[in-house]
Amino acid sequence: MDRVSGKTVIVTGGARGMGAAFARKLASQGASVVITDVLTEEGKGVAAEIGERAVFLPHDVTDESAWESVVSEAERAFGPVSGLVNNAGIVHVDPIERLAEADYRKVIDVNQVGVFLGMKAVVSSMRRAGGGSIVNISSIGGIIGLPNILGYVASKWAVRGMSKAAAQEFGADGIRVNSVHPGVVATEMTATSERSNSMVHDQPLPRAATPEELANVVLFLISDESAFCTGAEFVADGGYTTK
Numbered sequence: 490m491d492r493v494s495g496k497t498v499i500v501t502g503g504a505r506g507m508g509a510a511f512a513r514k515l516a517s518q519g520a521s522v523v524i525t526d527v528l529t530e531e532g533k534g535v536a537a538e539i540g541e542r543a544v545f546l547p548h549d550v551t552d553e554s555a556w557e558s559v560v561s562e563a564e565r566a567f568g569p570v571s572g573l574v575n576n577a578g579i580v581h582v583d584p585i586e587r588l589a590e591a592d593y594r595k596v597i598d599v600n601q602v603g604v605f606l607g608m609k610a611v612v613s614s615m616r617r618a619g620g621g622s623i624v625n626i627s628s629i630g631g632i633i634g635l636p637n638i639l640g641y642v643a644s645k646w647a648v649r650g651m652s653k654a655a656a657q658e659f660g661a662d663g664i665r666v667n668s669v670h671p672g673v674v675a676t677e678m679t680a681t682s683e684r685s686n687s688m689v690h691d692q693p694l695p696r697a698a699t700p701e702e703l704a705n706v707v708l709f710l711i712s713d714e715s716a717f718c719t720g721a722e723f724v725a726d727g728g729y730t731t732k
């Protein structure tokens with residue numbers, strides 16, 4: 490019940506899907522969670538369901554000045570930030586020849602620039618907390634190539650590299666940075682995707698993961714149980730990338 494008690498953790502994109510599962514799991518193990526998302530009603534609902542150890546703040550991860558408010562609100566509500574889960578993400582499907590520059594840039598902006606801004610925004614608060622753990626949600630698309638989602642793959646490889654670079658910069662402050670690489674997870678992002686459904690048949694564990702299974706990985710990384718892990722890749726993909 491108390492694997493992360495006393496910690497203040499920001500979860501971006503926490504209104505639904507994996508982010509909501511991360512917020513629920515962390516709160517169930519004693520953390521105070523600040524849920525952010527562009528989906529205000531859904532986000533408020535998740536925070537209300539969790540109760541007094543959760544607040545929801547409407548926030549677009551691409552907005553740098555709003556990141557400052559999120560961190561100061563989090564500190565005001567629960568104390569210095571000791572955990573950040575950069576989870577918010579989008580996907581755009583198109584073959585390269587038909588991929589519009591604006592759609593490519595949008596994916597990079599949310600999935601890649603949003604992660605940079607989040608890490609930048611929390612560092613001073615994490616120093617005040619005496620250290621912290623940043624968990625950046627990448628994908629198997631950050632380990633291998635996948636067709637028809639070029640911006641997504643580019644952004645998720647970037648997240649993997651940025652996590653290692655940040656781990657080197659922040660280590661001396663006791664701030665750890667790791668990337669998580671899910672395979673297909675059953676959320677709204679994949680619900681109607683034929684690609685996702687067919688991908689799982691080719692893997693050693695031939696099914697989609699549940700959001701809770703990824704929440705267990707995130708819980709470990711936010712907790713002090715992972716105290717010597719930084720700059721590392723945590724793959725939870727049913728074995729997809731063994732091929």
Ligand SMILES: NC(=O)c1ccc[n+]([C@@H]2O[C@H](COP(=O)([O-])OP(=O)(O)OC[C@H]3O[C@@H](n4cnc5c(N)ncnc54)[C@H](O)[C@@H]3O)[C@@H](O)[C@H]2O)c1
Nearest residue numbers: 502506507526527549550576577578628671673674676678
């Ligand atoms: N579902 C999968 O199979 C899968 C696999 C690998 C990685 N991922 C990654 O996991 C993360 C969560 O995905 P999910 O499957 O739960 O998807 P989801 O679409 O259910 O949830 C994503 C959340 O991010 C929010 N969001 C989108 N843009 C935002 C922005 N600019 N600012 C703030 N919030 C924003 C959405 O509103 C949504 O609540 C994403 O980074 C995704 O790329 C998902």
